[in-house]
Amino acid sequence: MLLFSVLAAAIAPGIALLTYFYLKDKYDSEPLHMVIKVFLMGFLVVLPVMIFQRGLTIWLGDHTLLTSFGISAGVEEFLKWFVLYHIIYNHTEFDEPYDGIVYATAVSLGFATVENLLYAWAGYSSIGTLIIRSLLPVSGHAMFGVIMGYYMGLSKFSNGPKSKVFLALSLLFPWFWHGLYDVILNTLTQEWIWFIALLMLLLWFLGMGQVARANSRSPFRLMKPEEEVNL
Template identity: 35%
Template sequence: MGDDLTCCICGEPLQPPYNILGQRTYCAHHFALVNKPHPGFWRAGVIQIVSTGLISALVAWLAGLLGPLEGPPLLLAGLALAVVPSLIWLVYFYRQDRLEPEPKHGVAAVFLLALVLADVIGRRLVDEWFQVRLWASADSTTSLAAAILIVGVTWQAIAYLAVRLLVYATPEFDERMDGIVYGTVAGLGVATLLNLRYVLDNGGVALAPGVIGVVTTALAQASFGGLMGYVLAEAKFTHRPLWWVPLGFALSAALNGLFSWLIGEVSAVGLGVAYWRSLALGLAVALAAFFCLVALMRRSTEVTLRQSRRSL
């Protein structure tokens, strides 16, 4: 082994004896961190959810205190609400990869590609080609089918393409956790576009329900993307049957479509569900996907550490 090795996390030059896990080398500080028992995935997830909920409640309270906004102030507030939740969730998911954090330029590239594809391809497919809003409101069955087979599949395909085209075949995609991180980042790119279009198309948003809606959308799209990313990583690093990735994609797309239907179509087409109730149902789906993803993040880290120690 050469003498020019550096820590895979901080880049510090290393001297023998080397701290190695698998193919990665670490400085003493980060080697101790990655080998430290990490029961905090659940705790960090709960703290993140509670903190985000408190921030949302604070914004809603301030909105009621300040009164209704109009014109440019409303639009600026809406744009901030569209972007900030995605950034908050991006930081959270990025920090969960403690073994070897992904390069920031790669994360940014996946995020931006997903955002651009969601606008250039996804939005046009849903709104202009299929014109879902013109016919999907006929009844609840048609509405749900359109949400899953068109909306859910489209947004999930965008996240899949962003990961598959940019990072899947690169050396940086070398553990299961990478699939989750890049998948959540791609999902957040989609969520950011959805939230931006929602704000721009409506000339702003009502802050109280708006902040909960955009935060929930960011959480949901990140979680669906992360679940799909885990499936991709499992397919890359283990022997899985041919149906593994298609099934994982189909499940993620179905959840994506169900979420879209609950927060959008249900209240929009008069199916007997009030806005706040539909938002609560959508949040329930998002939280279920999120906590499933937390369990997979913990499992992915444990598997990587176990395999690395066996190779020593």
């Protein structure tokens, strides 16, 4: 029973947050099987992330800024971005800006869910610890996904040089915020929780603004009600 409770606490936050952002799509919800597929791709990202991070740590050593921005945030955000760009960016189901947020949060939360499961399986996490992780790292991955998906959506539906700029920002911004998050964890030992809490509040404020703006750019919002029924 205890093992079941711990596993449930590890899995539930990612699924709950993904459901939340999936339901925030106001005009043209994505096929559920596609969202689940991308969520499961987040599971698969974990293995190459672990391999690259281990190799880079052996090669470059353990230095706070390098570890935070390069080995941790850099590897994780690049591989999530790589999956989205090569599998989702040109997919026919990516047909409105908000779709970028749905798929980016799916792959991010899939990754975060496996991280939680690994902590639980290794015996490092009690239920209380997993609840804290749901409020911080899992929520953090969700916000990095929102930011990545927002700019990927802008890139998808922009033309010319702006499209390339937004595509670059879809990697750079989540990388920066993730790196800052890790720097706080790696440098502060006593009062880190207050700085992380402030950072998470800021990220949620920015993220929810991006959710609203992405929805406002949907081409489906201009359809007449009778047209929406026929979708």
